Every structure is written in structure tokens, then in C-alpha cells.
Amino acid sequence: MRLLYTGLLYLLLPLALLRLYWRGRRDAGHRQRWRERLGFVPTLSPGGLWVHAVSVGETRAALPLIRALLDRYPDRPLLVTTTTLTGSRQVREALGERVQHVYAPYDLPGATRRFLRRVRPSLAVIMETELWPNLLRQCVTAGIPMLLANARLSERSARGYGRIRGLTAAMLRDVTLIAAQADADAARFRALGAPRVEVTGNLKYDLALPTDLPERGRQLRWDWLGDKRPVWIAASTHAGEDDTILDALARLRVRWPTLLLLLVPRHPERFDSVAVLCRQRGFSVIRRSERNACMPDTAVFLGDSMGELLLLYAAADLAFVGGSLVATGGHNVLEPALLGLPVLFGPHMFNFSEAGERLLAAEAAWQVADADELAAAVDRLLADPELRRTAGQNGQAVVERHRGALTALLGSIEMLLEMPPCHPAPGDKAD
Missing domain, CATH: 3.40.50.2000 (Glycogen Phosphorylase B;)
Incomplete structure (x- = not known):
């Protein structure tokens, strides 16, 4: 199933790059730094923390966590990746030069492997429900623990993942820990085969507004x-x-x-x-x-x-x-x-x-x-x-x-950073 998925992505790659070029006609930002989407990112110091947020909404939800990580681990470089241009701009506007930012790679084995070799994080924190089979598998192969933070899974999304149950179960086994927003989300993840799920609450409740x-x-x-x-x-x-x-x-x-x-x-x-x-x-x-x-x-x-x-x-x-x-x-x-x-x-x-x-x-x-x-x-x-x-x-x-998810997530992150390197689950062949 993973090979079929990967082959389809390679077939779609030219269309994805063409779409970036086409959208760049309206906003040149879409064309800039396109090589990062193939994993060609700057080489960073090893041992940093990596937070992935897809777009504006996920980035804004992640801001309390990112700021807390900057305060708690000042000596660790912090990388924030996004998928969209608007997410990238949100990172720069909210965090400036306090973090490093690049685009997340497309979910191709070569791109994800190249990205991880250059970034070399000690922990990957993936916001909400960004489940990408090759990226997750390359993290396991590299011994990088993964936290799916503020994870949510609607009934509609669960039905979709259920249609590819084999691939979904393999992905969820690769995640070190899923920190779900609510009991219902946790139950859906477990029903799809996730072995390690806990409920930490919704990080969006921990939003801190500027006092002015x-x-x-x-x-x-x-x-x-x-x-x-x-x-x-x-x-x-x-x-x-x-x-x-x-x-x-x-x-x-x-x-x-x-x-x-x-x-x-x-x-x-x-x-x-x-x-x-x-x-x-x-x-x-x-x-x-x-x-x-x-x-x-x-x-x-x-x-x-x-x-x-x-x-x-x-x-x-x-x-x-x-x-x-x-x-x-x-x-x-x-x-x-x-x-x-x-x-x-x-x-x-x-x-x-x-x-x-x-x-x-x-x-x-x-x-x-x-x-x-x-x-x-x-x-x-x-x-x-x-x-x-x-x-x-x-x-x-x-x-x-309903505040409190931030404290719970910070506790999970501290625990994961103290874990020994993870390895592929038995029976799961690395790509």
C-alpha cells in the first residue's frame, strides 16, 4: 500500500510543482524557496526541536506551545515548518527571527530523508492531523520521536482513513505518542489502530491575547x-x-x-x-x-x-x-x-x-x-x-x-526528549 501511495505521489509531483508556478503568477511567494519542498533546506544544528503546522490556523494554535518551548529550551534550536505560504508568513509575523522556518517537504522518501538529514531534530511535534506515511517512517528510521499534538479526528476524517486501514494503522504505529484534543478524538484514533494515545485537551483554549x-x-x-x-x-x-x-x-x-x-x-x-x-x-x-x-x-x-x-x-x-x-x-x-x-x-x-x-x-x-x-x-x-x-x-x-492543554503537552514533550531513540516497529520495513 505504501509503495502504491509513493508511486502515485511521484506521478503527481510535476503537477504539484506546476501548481506552485501557476499560483506564483498571482503571488510570487508561491514560487520562492520551492526547493525546500524537495528537502533542500539549510543544514541546521543537530538536537533542535521541530514543530510542523500546516497553515495559518495550525500555526496560530501552535503559538502558545512554540513560545513555551522557546522559554523552556532556550539552548535548543527551534524549527517551524509549514505547508502553505500564508502559514509561512504567519510564522514570520508572530515569531520573527526567534525560530527558523522552512517549508515541509513533499511526502516522498528522498525528499523527507534529505530534509531530516539536514535538520536533524531530537523531536518532531506535528500539529493536529498531519499524517504523512513516508515522513513518519523516515522519522522512525532516523530514531526521531514524534508527538502528534493537539490531535483531532472528526467522524468524517476517520471514515476516510478507515478506507485505507492498512496504511493508516502503519502510520499510527509510527507515531510515538498521539496527544488528542478530546475523548472522542482519542477513541477514533484507537479504533484505527493507534497504540499510544492520551487526551491532553485542546491547545486552542490556551491562546494568550496581547494585553493591548x-x-x-x-x-x-x-x-x-x-x-x-x-x-x-x-x-x-x-x-x-x-x-x-x-x-x-x-x-x-x-x-x-x-x-x-x-x-x-x-x-x-x-x-x-x-x-x-x-x-x-x-x-x-x-x-x-x-x-x-x-x-x-x-x-x-x-x-x-x-x-x-x-x-x-x-x-x-x-x-x-x-x-x-x-x-x-x-x-x-x-x-x-x-x-x-x-x-x-x-x-x-x-x-x-x-x-x-x-x-x-x-x-x-x-x-x-x-x-x-x-x-x-x-x-x-x-x-x-x-x-x-x-x-x-x-x-x-x-x-x-478548559485551559490546560499546554501544560500537558509540555509534560509529554519532556518525557519524549528523555526517551531512548525509537526504531521501526517489528514487521514494518523501512523505506
């Missing part, structure tokens, strides 16, 4: 948005959601004519098309990148910058979190909750089901299915400041109550 963030949010609102007008944010939206959100905005502005929508698409390549869509729908739009203040008739403030989502949350009265009106699985609802905002999201929350359910149970969030329900929920919250305040306090309490 609320004040900066108020300042943004005063200087750029219009302090006296109601403001709601639709964050991390995907294709297929923006029309629904704009439908809701049209309904809401009948009753709230000064209402401002902060619209933040998830992916930068959609910024231009979403701006065009807003104007086609008859809304006056200001883009964050234009650095112009909103006018009284501005209906949409398009968040087309990177790394400012928390700031935009801090400037809003309530939040809708996208990726949930379409079958993407939702995005992090804990960030706006920690900022004291009432939270709205759609029916597709399988990637954040536990967090969503906790917020709903605490009356800190509302689930909506379409433009009518979204408009009705926003209208109710705008009309009732006390409801907004109570919901925001409830959400903050949920986040505070």
Missing part, C-alpha cells in the same frame, strides 16, 4: 471604521459563503442603515474576487490594504491584510466564523469567544465540534443555517446589548475553564 489588543481594536474602530456605528465581522469565509453573508447584510441594513460588515476571506487569493462581488451587489467597499477610513456610506470593510484577524475581532460587536456554511468543517470559534464576542457559525462544524458545542451549551454562540437565520441572529444581538455582554462573558468563561 482590546485598546488597539478600539483605536482601529475610532480611526478607521466609525466609532458610533454597529460593527459585525464575518471571518475566515470560503467560496460559497460570501453571497449568503451579503444577503444577510442587505436585510440587516434595512433596519440598521449604518451597519458595517468586516468581511475577512480565509485565503488571500480570494481578496480581489470578494471585493468585486461586494461591489456587484451594490455595497460600498473599503479595503484594509488601501489604508483609507470608512465613509458614512461604507457597508463593507474588506480585511485583505495578513495577521490582523484578532485585531479585527477586537474592533467588532459580534462575530460570524466561516468555513461553516459550506462543508469545510469550520474554523476557530475560540478566538472571538476569548475576546468576549457573541459567536455565530453555520451547520458544518465537524473540525471544531467540541468547541462549538461547548459555546452553544453556555449560550455564548448561535448556529445558523442560511441568510435569513444569520440576519435574524445578528439583528437580535445588535438590538440587545445586555445579551451581547452576557454571551461574551459566557464564552470567555468557557475558554478559561
Whole structure:
């Protein structure tokens, strides 16, 4: 099964490189450092720590852990890898030169072997559910322990992995320890053959906000948005959601004519098309990148910058979190909750089901299915400041109550660093 998988990847490699070139026509960053994806990375000092986070969401979730590792192991080099360009930019913006960054290699035996020879980490910390058979096997062969941190596995993903049960079981045996977010995630990993699983909690609850963030949010609102007008944010939206959100905005502005929508698409390549869509729908739009203040008739403030989502949350009265009106699985609802905002999201929350359910149970969030329900929920919250305040306090309490994953993960990392080198499991032939 692994040979078949690897052969397919080699066949797809030219298409992957062509895709980087094609996306580079819009953003040259996609073409830069492409050799790193084949394992041609700078040679680093041995014995460092390696944290892999796929994109922006995983990187932001990993920040408390990365900062704690920098403080706890100041003498160990710390490498952070990402898969996406946006993830790379998030690393640089949040951590600067405190860590080293390269792109993770494609999951080819030669690329992963080359990458590990040059990086030579003492521990690999892989965020959430990044399961790559060849990379995991090369780590075992090199004697590098692996922690799958903040691991989650939805029912949908578990069914997919179950269709390739042999390959999945071999991958999970290669992982030294899986630190699952919740009991349900742990049970699904075990059902697929993972031998070493513990529940440490969701690292996203351990997010630490900058102390000046609320004040900066108020300042943004005063200087750029219009302090006296109601403001709601639709964050991390995907294709297929923006029309629904704009439908809701049209309904809401009948009753709230000064209402401002902060619209933040998830992916930068959609910024231009979403701006065009807003104007086609008859809304006056200001883009964050234009650095112009909103006018009284501005209906949409398009968040087309990177790394400012928390700031935009801090400037809003309530939040809708996208990726949930379409079958993407939702995005992090804990960030706006920690900022004291009432939270709205759609029916597709399988990637954040536990967090969503906790917020709903605490009356800190509302689930909506379409433009009518979204408009009705926003209208109710705008009309009732006390409801907004109570919901925001409830959400903050949920986040505070479930902190602790960071401490548990640091304990697991300390234990793994003290382990003797790992070796391939009996009967598993290394590539």
C-alpha cells in the first residue's frame, strides 16, 4: 500500500510543482524557496526541536506551545515548518527571527530523508492531523520521536482513513505518542489502530491575547471604521459563503442603515474576487490594504491584510466564523469567544465540534443555517446589548475553564526528549 501511495505521489509531483508556478503568477511567494519542498533546506544544528503546522490556523494554535518551548529550551534550536505560504508568513509575523522556518517537504522518501538529514531534530511535534506515511517512517528510521499534538479526528476524517486501514494503522504505529484534543478524538484514533494515545485537551483554549489588543481594536474602530456605528465581522469565509453573508447584510441594513460588515476571506487569493462581488451587489467597499477610513456610506470593510484577524475581532460587536456554511468543517470559534464576542457559525462544524458545542451549551454562540437565520441572529444581538455582554462573558468563561492543554503537552514533550531513540516497529520495513 505504501509503495502504491509513493508511486502515485511521484506521478503527481510535476503537477504539484506546476501548481506552485501557476499560483506564483498571482503571488510570487508561491514560487520562492520551492526547493525546500524537495528537502533542500539549510543544514541546521543537530538536537533542535521541530514543530510542523500546516497553515495559518495550525500555526496560530501552535503559538502558545512554540513560545513555551522557546522559554523552556532556550539552548535548543527551534524549527517551524509549514505547508502553505500564508502559514509561512504567519510564522514570520508572530515569531520573527526567534525560530527558523522552512517549508515541509513533499511526502516522498528522498525528499523527507534529505530534509531530516539536514535538520536533524531530537523531536518532531506535528500539529493536529498531519499524517504523512513516508515522513513518519523516515522519522522512525532516523530514531526521531514524534508527538502528534493537539490531535483531532472528526467522524468524517476517520471514515476516510478507515478506507485505507492498512496504511493508516502503519502510520499510527509510527507515531510515538498521539496527544488528542478530546475523548472522542482519542477513541477514533484507537479504533484505527493507534497504540499510544492520551487526551491532553485542546491547545486552542490556551491562546494568550496581547494585553493591548482590546485598546488597539478600539483605536482601529475610532480611526478607521466609525466609532458610533454597529460593527459585525464575518471571518475566515470560503467560496460559497460570501453571497449568503451579503444577503444577510442587505436585510440587516434595512433596519440598521449604518451597519458595517468586516468581511475577512480565509485565503488571500480570494481578496480581489470578494471585493468585486461586494461591489456587484451594490455595497460600498473599503479595503484594509488601501489604508483609507470608512465613509458614512461604507457597508463593507474588506480585511485583505495578513495577521490582523484578532485585531479585527477586537474592533467588532459580534462575530460570524466561516468555513461553516459550506462543508469545510469550520474554523476557530475560540478566538472571538476569548475576546468576549457573541459567536455565530453555520451547520458544518465537524473540525471544531467540541468547541462549538461547548459555546452553544453556555449560550455564548448561535448556529445558523442560511441568510435569513444569520440576519435574524445578528439583528437580535445588535438590538440587545445586555445579551451581547452576557454571551461574551459566557464564552470567555468557557475558554478559561478548559485551559490546560499546554501544560500537558509540555509534560509529554519532556518525557519524549528523555526517551531512548525509537526504531521501526517489528514487521514494518523501512523505506
